[in-house]
Amino acid sequence: MAAAWYGIARTAAMDQAGAWAEIDDGGTAKVLTGVTEIGEGILTVLAQVAADELGIKPEQVTIGDNDTSRSPEAAHAGATRQTYMIGNAVAMACRNAKDRLFSEIAKEWNVEKEILQAHDGEIWANGTNYKMPMSDAVKICKKKYGVVPVGSGNYTSHHTGLDPVDGSGKPWQAYVFGGQVAEVEVDTATGEVQILGIWACHDVGKAINPKGVEGQIEGGVVQAVGQALMEDYQQVEGHTTTGSFAKYILPTSLDVPKVTSKIVEDLDPLSPLGAKGIGEPAMVPTAPAIMNAIYDAIGVRIQSLPATPEKILRALDEKKRKSNGKSIN
Amino acid sequence: MLRYDNYFIPKNLAEYFDLLLEVKNYRIVAGCTDILPWAREGRAGDVHIENIIDITNIKELDLFDIKKEKITISATTTFQKLFTDPQIRKDIKILPQVAVWFADDQIREQATIGGNLVNASPAGDGAPAFLTLNASVIINGRKDKQIYERKVTLDKFILGRNKVDLQGNEILTAIEMDNTSGYGASFEKVGHRRSLVISTVCVSCVAKTDASGKIFEDIRIAVAGVREVPCRLSKTELFLKGKNINEDNILAASMLELDVINSRSRKEYRKEVLQNFIIRAIIKSVSERITIQENYFDLTKEKQLEGLSV
């Protein structure tokens, strides 16, 4: 097994993200922010956040393109920051837009704004019979009261730099913890290692899309499997000898373990959504868990990655020689 | 990038030989699964060949004949056909095993056994399997306007790394092999991962037991990946033929020809794996008739490391 921890968002520097939101005709919404979808599923997460805040369905949210001339800055895709920074910024923007809408509907129904609620496309006033579809609410807000329900939001993560001598400081405001267990099978005839199963448990704060979190864990684990067993970018005198996928070996469908994930939700109190992140933490404990499992299985420890079949066989031979009292060649 | 000006697809051997007289600066291709990856940075780089001659439509190469003693299949047979054909699956068990280890399904639909043999890569998987089937290759050429045919055993056809016995305008048209109905088979290969992998070591074995299932009636073992040219382990085969199928004989056999290895790199690893593969391949190829425990060998190999030199 192996444990791990990670920090969320930019390291030792302030992190920031901005967003705009508009509740639109038909009770739909537009959200615009500098979001960089790289496959982790952030677009879907943002649609869920917006839908949840605004009281509509995620399928009704359109997220605008990431364009430095068109969308507000939300900084980059990396450092496991987007759900945390941009998710929260979008939540703030949506609250702002919703507030505008609710102010007008409160007037319309002559009720206190605080008792209004919306979910799944309907808006109602708690404790009364007042209820209508969001599409009607938007129409009234705009046509009757002349207010376009737009909003903007910003989220800041307060980090400090590190002291240059002893490194002290607050590099992040949110931390996540995780651990993984690996089960391996070693073919002692060839030194090949097969990873049969990985069990992964990660604290991600509030999991906005659990299936998406699983997908990140599964993908991160397999990338780490690649580094653990077979990937090796090599250069000789500065020239690359592994310059193609024929020489640089990536895991295929036949090399991957079954991954069983469990999500722990230790909500971040400083994050309006309670969410933290998973993108990078997912792959930190994997390689040591695998090396520890190989040791458990055959009594050899590989301390230099990757653990190729050759290294394993060589280590096994050395172990046999040692235990026979022979000297190492 | 591979650049070429003309792509010819001759329909028959006569057209093919005529073409060879007309064009200069040409390359013969079949499946194209080797030439396109080759013409890329880090290998041959950008390559310009004036003329490509694609032989996959030559009608005389459309041959797939399975008889009781021998099978004769065209050089342009794809590896996928070796994997899917029901008769081959039933009777010539080594071939689908080789096929499933060869690249992946998509590449197998295009890659031909002839192309693989003519490339004569030391890591090529086709050759060792065909060697265990006592393969011969059928070659056609044309001289003085007459198309002739000659047959060469596979071991004499492969001359060295990337070198085969094709002279002048000759073309490899077919491969003739034993029909090994009644034989068990096993193909062992190791690389850096499970699929789409280049062999570091590979062993091909076909074997037949006698009626009692206790004696090696016939056994053929070939190796590749560890030397310039694949070869049969004839000493090993001779040792086993007629002997009882038991652990001691298999272990003794596995030590006989480990000096076939002449790779330039990773010799220690290859030697160890080769011996393990020979043992495993023998065990599996008779496994339908008799069960031998593999873990016996882990213990005895320890003894080996102590005393016997390998």
Add this chain to the structure above:
Amino acid sequence: MYKLKINLEVNGRKINKEVNSHYRLLDFLREDLDLTGSKEGCGAGECGTCSVFVDGKLVKSCLMPVAKASGKKIETIEYQGTPDNLSTLQKAFYQTGASQCGFCIPGMVMAATSTLRNNPDANIEEIKEEMGGNICRCTGYQKIFDAVELARDVISGKLDPKLLEQYSKPKDSYLGANVKRIDAPSKVTGRLKYAADMKMPNMLHMQVFRSTKPHAKIKKLDLTKAKQVPGVETIVTCDDVPGIDNFGVFIEDQPVLARDKVRYVGEAIAAVAADTLEAAKEAISKIEIEYEDLPALFDSEEALKDKILIHEHYKTNLVKHIPIRKGNVEEGFAKADLIVEEKFSTQAVEHAYLEPMAGVGYVDSDGTLVIISPSQNITHHRHMMAKIMNLPIHKVRFIMSPVGGGFGGKEDMIYQGMLALCAMKTRLPVKYVMTREEDIISTAKRHPSRTNYKIGLTKEGKITAVQIKMIADGGAYGCSTEGVMRKAAILGAGPYRIDNLQMDTIGVYTNNTPSGAFRSFGALQTEFATESILDICAEKLNMDPFELRRKNMFVAGDLTHTKQKLNSASIGTVLNELETLANWEKGAPNSRGQIRKDLNSNDNRDSCFLGARLNDKLRLSGGIK
């Protein structure tokens, strides 16, 4: 260019066309028919993103000369379904969350379609085997297999098609709901356009002339013959840069095109924009260069000696050293009953996102420079580009194209500067697509590392002191080295209470390929060492590895290695949940060995051997579990 005539059927349409004779089927589909759903992830038959059906057989179209396809029936991803009318398989991919960046997905859908057509009852082993020729870098394959199995069962009638529609959601919230990915329909149908799929009228093609030397002065660069190649519009070098010529994620030390000297093999020296890809390549081959070799450094420890300098004006090869000091390690080791000292190392790793780098640059109608690329940080790229091109920042526009995998590898602005130069000079749209090989040798890698580790513990297992020194090869340019060193230092000693800690992470310049950002950014390297050495200690103390972690783990209120107070630390909960989840067999880390008692559970897979489709048990149970 030579042409040939082909006659074939593509997605039910009869096509009769003249095509470049050297095109592969993939080029014909993408360039001449604009069927860009089939991708060129590698061009060498390794990745499967180019898979199409030819007469019903699935093949890799990057390996098929177009002439071979004449007279045949081709079926591409575009034929399988549309975003509003998905095939059952595509619906299943959508349902299980199988698409992440989406670049491998069209190929995967094709491979899955082929698998189920050939074998409607395929079991998981058979599915994995038949899809073994397609690589995915994002998903870990699991949800892709789930999709194929789901589709198989819906098609055969075993499962209700309604399972393809619904997702689970908490009653009153969309947080915690498994909402289906909103970008999946465009990805599973191959309709989403990535940068390499984009075409603009009058577009030029850019190619790059790269260094073949690891460290050399450029004595002479002769572009005369190259400029004469018909179709060439412009060739740019560092002399064309109008502003301050450097970029980098933390340290801006890399020129857009090599200036005076080259520092690694693959560094860009000149870029050609021509009307066809072939003309651009030809021009590249005609560029003449004279190098003066300089002594080169390939080992970080050697480089630290500063006998040879890679960036002269920095006066040292040290990129960044991050120290962390807490307590007093001498005292801490003095208190230890057990001291373990070990060395660990990790290798350079390639991101291998399936989408090779690509981009389009142009100047729009109001004079704004526009760059479309799958960049992970368009905000920062815009800043740097404005400075490099000497333009006001609002006259530089970066548009993010869909990213076919990033993992940190698309954070560096490694080619956008060249696109900008060509676009500004020619005032025409310019497109650049890296080949896989070009991408591998020229873009940043994960920092390879060497770590010296010393740890002291009491016999009860309490850590008393930790001393870690990690040296990382930063390669020729700074990229993200500073940040990677920082993260490696802050997190490296693990989630444990350590009163006495001495941590040093050191990033160094060498003439190797630059090292840069890669998912988990330094923490992976140092935490690898920590978690490995803890198990070594657990064995020596005869302790269960979970127990050893528990003895030392953070709890709320503890100070981290940087003396920050943690308001919460879920590691305790995580470890407990993990132990249960994995059915962990308690004991020291060398006890499970030959036979595990909990094999054949549902949570792990069978030992994988090829031959699942041959329907006989070909694999004996050799090996140790």
